[in-house]
Amino acid sequence: MSPVLGRLRPRGLRPRLVVAFVLVTVLGAAAAAWAGAGSAATALVDGAQERITGEVADRVGAAAPELAYPPDQDALDRLRRDVGPNTLVTYEDMRSADGTGPRLVTDALRGAVRERDRITVQRVAADGRPWLLVGVPLMITAPDGGRTPSGIEVYAVRDLSGVQDQVDALTRAAAGASALALVPAVLLALLAARGVLRPVRDLRDTARRLASGDLGARTAPQGADELAELTATVNEMAESVQTSMAGMERMRADARRFASDVSHELRTPLSTLTAVVEVLATASDRMEPDDRESVGLAVTETRRLVRLVEDLMEVSRFDAGSVRLRVEEFDAVGAVRDCLRARGWLDRVELEGVEGITLRADRRRLDVVVANLVGNALRHGEPPVRVRVTATPDEVRIEVTDDGPGLPEEVRPHVFDRFYKADTARARTPGSGLGLAIAAENARLHGGGITAENAGGGGARFVLRLPRDPGGQEKQEEGS
Structure with a gap:
C-alpha cells in the first residue's frame, strides 16, 4: 500500500464501518441503477431497430410489385425514392444511391444479405453518430410459391441519434439516482455504526476503568450475538482478576502484619539478649x-538480628503509611560528613562537596539513606569509595561510587527490591537485604529518587536526588 493510501485509510472502527456501509449501499444502488438503465437502453435500441426494419421492409414490399424484371436504372431510382432518403439500391453492376448514408454500407452487410437472402441489420458509428444499416433482398415468388433471389438489394441507412439521446438520458438518470443514494446511505451507516459500536464503547469504558484500578467495573451483556459473548467473557475475566487481586491483597496485608507483629514481639527479648551478650563481650578477655x-x-549475630528487626519495623511503617517527615534546614555536606564520622568511615571514604549547600529534609532519614548507600559500597565494592555532593537551584544530588566490579545487567533492575541479594553466597553477610529498599522508600518520601548504574571507569554508582524543599511542610514522624 502506498503512503498516500495509508494516510487516507480510515483509522477508527467507526469511520471504517461508515465507509464500508456507504460503499456497499452506493455501489448496490449504482449497480441496480446501471442495470436498469442498461436494460432500458437495450429495449430502446431493439425497439427502434425493429421499427425501422419493419418500416423499410414494408416500403420495399409495397414497391416490389411495380418493378419489372430485370429492372432498368429508372426502376432502381423509383424503388430508392419509395424507400426513402439515405438509401442504396443495387442490381448486378447498376446502383442507385441518395444522400451520404450509402457510403456507410459495409461489405460485411452486403455479403450477409447475399448469403442469407433475408433482411439483415448492422449498427455502426460514423461521424460521431450511431447508424442503423438495414439490408433487404428482393425475392421473386414463383406460381408454385417458391421464392428465389431477384438480385435486387436495398440498403437503407437510418440515424439513431435520437435513440442515443434517450440512452444518454437514462445513463444520467442512473448516475443521479446513485448520487441521491449517498445521503441516506451515510445516515443509515451512522445509525448502524452507532448501534454496532455502542457495546464496543461500553467494553472500552469498562476496560479503562479496570486499567485505572476499578476492579468492580462490569458491562451488562445485551443481546445474544458475538459482542454479548465477548462482554460476558470480559466480565468473567474481570471477576477472576478481582478475586485474585483481593486474595493477593489479603496475603500482602497478612504478610505485612506478620512482619510488623514479629518485629514488635522480638524487640523486647532482643533488647535483653543484646544486654546479655554485651556483658559477655566485656568479660570475653578472661575466657x-x-x-x-x-x-x-x-x-x-545478635547485632545482625537487631538490625534486621529494626529494618523490618521500618519497612512495616512504610507499608502502613505511618511514616512522616520531620523537615528541617541544614547543610547537606555537613550532614553527610556527620553520617560518615558517626560510623568511623571518614578515613575510608572520600567526600567531595562545597559547604553551604542548604537542604530542607528529614536529617535522620537522610543519614539512613547515605549510610545504606555508603555501607553497600564498602561491603560489595572496592576502594576508593567516593561521595560527591552537588546542587542545582531545585535539587541536591548525592553520588556514591566505588571501584569494584560494578552491577551485572541482571542485578541492576532488582537492587532496590526487598531481601534481594545478587550473590547467594552472601546470605550470611551483615546486610539484611532491606537497606537499599529502605533508602529508596526514604528518597520517594522526600519526593526524590535513587538510581543505580555503572560508572564509566568501572564500579557501581548510586545517585540520590532530593528536592531542596519537599513542599515546605514540616511533617512529624509517627510511631518511630
Missing part, C-alpha cells in the same frame, strides 16, 4: 579462646 570466639560470634 578461654574457644569460649571467646563463641561469644564474639554471638555478639555479631
Whole structure:
C-alpha cells in the first residue's frame, strides 16, 4: 500500500464501518441503477431497430410489385425514392444511391444479405453518430410459391441519434439516482455504526476503568450475538482478576502484619539478649579462646538480628503509611560528613562537596539513606569509595561510587527490591537485604529518587536526588 493510501485509510472502527456501509449501499444502488438503465437502453435500441426494419421492409414490399424484371436504372431510382432518403439500391453492376448514408454500407452487410437472402441489420458509428444499416433482398415468388433471389438489394441507412439521446438520458438518470443514494446511505451507516459500536464503547469504558484500578467495573451483556459473548467473557475475566487481586491483597496485608507483629514481639527479648551478650563481650578477655570466639560470634549475630528487626519495623511503617517527615534546614555536606564520622568511615571514604549547600529534609532519614548507600559500597565494592555532593537551584544530588566490579545487567533492575541479594553466597553477610529498599522508600518520601548504574571507569554508582524543599511542610514522624 502506498503512503498516500495509508494516510487516507480510515483509522477508527467507526469511520471504517461508515465507509464500508456507504460503499456497499452506493455501489448496490449504482449497480441496480446501471442495470436498469442498461436494460432500458437495450429495449430502446431493439425497439427502434425493429421499427425501422419493419418500416423499410414494408416500403420495399409495397414497391416490389411495380418493378419489372430485370429492372432498368429508372426502376432502381423509383424503388430508392419509395424507400426513402439515405438509401442504396443495387442490381448486378447498376446502383442507385441518395444522400451520404450509402457510403456507410459495409461489405460485411452486403455479403450477409447475399448469403442469407433475408433482411439483415448492422449498427455502426460514423461521424460521431450511431447508424442503423438495414439490408433487404428482393425475392421473386414463383406460381408454385417458391421464392428465389431477384438480385435486387436495398440498403437503407437510418440515424439513431435520437435513440442515443434517450440512452444518454437514462445513463444520467442512473448516475443521479446513485448520487441521491449517498445521503441516506451515510445516515443509515451512522445509525448502524452507532448501534454496532455502542457495546464496543461500553467494553472500552469498562476496560479503562479496570486499567485505572476499578476492579468492580462490569458491562451488562445485551443481546445474544458475538459482542454479548465477548462482554460476558470480559466480565468473567474481570471477576477472576478481582478475586485474585483481593486474595493477593489479603496475603500482602497478612504478610505485612506478620512482619510488623514479629518485629514488635522480638524487640523486647532482643533488647535483653543484646544486654546479655554485651556483658559477655566485656568479660570475653578472661575466657578461654574457644569460649571467646563463641561469644564474639554471638555478639555479631545478635547485632545482625537487631538490625534486621529494626529494618523490618521500618519497612512495616512504610507499608502502613505511618511514616512522616520531620523537615528541617541544614547543610547537606555537613550532614553527610556527620553520617560518615558517626560510623568511623571518614578515613575510608572520600567526600567531595562545597559547604553551604542548604537542604530542607528529614536529617535522620537522610543519614539512613547515605549510610545504606555508603555501607553497600564498602561491603560489595572496592576502594576508593567516593561521595560527591552537588546542587542545582531545585535539587541536591548525592553520588556514591566505588571501584569494584560494578552491577551485572541482571542485578541492576532488582537492587532496590526487598531481601534481594545478587550473590547467594552472601546470605550470611551483615546486610539484611532491606537497606537499599529502605533508602529508596526514604528518597520517594522526600519526593526524590535513587538510581543505580555503572560508572564509566568501572564500579557501581548510586545517585540520590532530593528536592531542596519537599513542599515546605514540616511533617512529624509517627510511631518511630
